[in-house]
Amino acid sequence: MTVDCGDSKPEAAVIGHKHVPLLLSEAALAQALAALRTLDPSTIDVMMAAAGPVPLRIREPGFAGLVGIVVSQQVSVASARAIFGRIETQYQGIAAAALHKASDAELKSCGLSGPKIRTLRALAAAELHLGLDFADLARQPAEAARATLTAIHGIGPWTAEIFLLFCAGHPDAWPAGDLALQEGVRLALSLETRPDARALEALSVRWRPWRGAAARLIWAYYGALKRAGAPVEVAGQGLSAAKAI
Numbered sequence: 001m002t003v004d005c006g007d008s009k010p011e012a013a014v015i016g017h018k019h020v021p022l023l024l025s026e027a028a029l030a031q032a033l034a035a036l037r038t039l040d041p042s043t044i045d046v047m048m049a050a051a052g053p054v055p056l057r058i059r060e061p062g063f064a065g066l067v068g069i070v071v072s073q074q075v076s077v078a079s080a081r082a083i084f085g086r087i088e089t090q091y092q093g094i095a096a097a098a099l100h101k102a103s104d105a106e107l108k109s110c111g112l113s114g115p116k117i118r119t120l121r122a123l124a125a126a127e128l129h130l131g132l133d134f135a136d137l138a139r140q141p142a143e144a145a146r147a148t149l150t151a152i153h154g155i156g157p158w159t160a161e162i163f164l165l166f167c168a169g170h171p172d173a174w175p176a177g178d179l180a181l182q183e184g185v186r187l188a189l190s191l192e193t194r195p196d197a198r199a200l201e202a203l204s205v206r207w208r209p210w211r212g213a214a215a216r217l218i219w220a221y222y223g224a225l226k227r228a229g230a231p232v233e234v235a236g237q238g239l240s241a242a243k244a245i
Contacts, residue, residue: 013139015172015209022138022169023212029056032171032213040206044217047188051220054213057166062134063127064094065167066149069159070119071112083111100124119154126152138168142211145170157197165212174211176200181215183232184222 012019021028033054037044048054059065067087072080084094087110091098099107099120107117126132132152137145142164149160161175175181176197185203186194195203207214225232 011139013141013171013209015141018209020171020209023056023165023171023216024058024169026056028169029054029213029216032210033217036207036210036213036217039210043188044214047217047221051217051224054216054220057216058169059166060094061167063096063123066123066134066155066159066163067094067099067120069163069167070116070123070154073116073159079111086110087112096124096127100128115154119152122153123155134168137164138170142170142172142174145173165215169212171212172209174201174204174215176204178215180222181218184218187225187230187232188218188221 011024012021021031023029023032033044033048037048060068068080068084071084071087075083087099087107088094090106090110091102104114104117107120108114112120127134132148137148140148142161145164145168146157146160149155149163150157158175158177161173161178164170164173165175179194182194182196182200185191185200189203204211204214222232
């Protein structure tokens with residue numbers, strides 16, 4: 001889905017001393033990609049030429065969006081959609097209060113595993129009892145927003161960054177642990193080996209504060225090379241997860 005910001009002033013994240021617009025529309029993504037070209041024209045131009053149109057892939061925001069990401073982990077796209085649909089039907093939507101009150105048996109009947117039930121309960125408690133404001137996360141520096149999310153039981157760095165990218169539209173979210181992103185950067189920068197998460201974090205500094213747009217472009221670039229039959233490593237979870245959302 002695409003979030004319609006209406007006629008109001010676009011919301012922005014605070015990155016350093018800048019207010020950077022959230023990536024919640026095709027227009028905002030186009031602006032971010034243009035800004036990336038000014039930062040690193042040689043690399044960005046090559047990727048854009050190979051990738052073609054870069055998809056925005058904004059999905060359900062807030063609590064429901066993070067629930068959807070948790071549900072989708074380690075299951076097929078079809079299974080994730082079925083489970084999410086059963087939760088929506090059983091509780092007339094995806095809301096923290098309803099999931100917090102639900103019994104384990106009810107949640108298991110929707111297809112949720114024990115670990116995912118515990119994670120969803122922790123998410124619901126964070127919103128209901130700890131004052132977690134999902135909308136406010138998008139306006140924070142990426143590192144602070146990620147730290148807030150990963151403090152919740154069951155939410156790791158990759159999950160937090162994927163939420164910030166695709167649900168919150170954070171312009172500087174950067175899932176450095178994503179294997180497809182690592183391989184895409186290896187190809188784009190002609191590196192001999194695929195960078196690990198720490199190395200990828202360091203390499204991404206050149207694209208701040210637009211790393212969220214850079215991630216979308218790199219995924220599209222990597223996918224285009226794979227479809228063209230280029231000799232790339234199979235990155236597994238990262239690319240399939242990016243496609244799923």
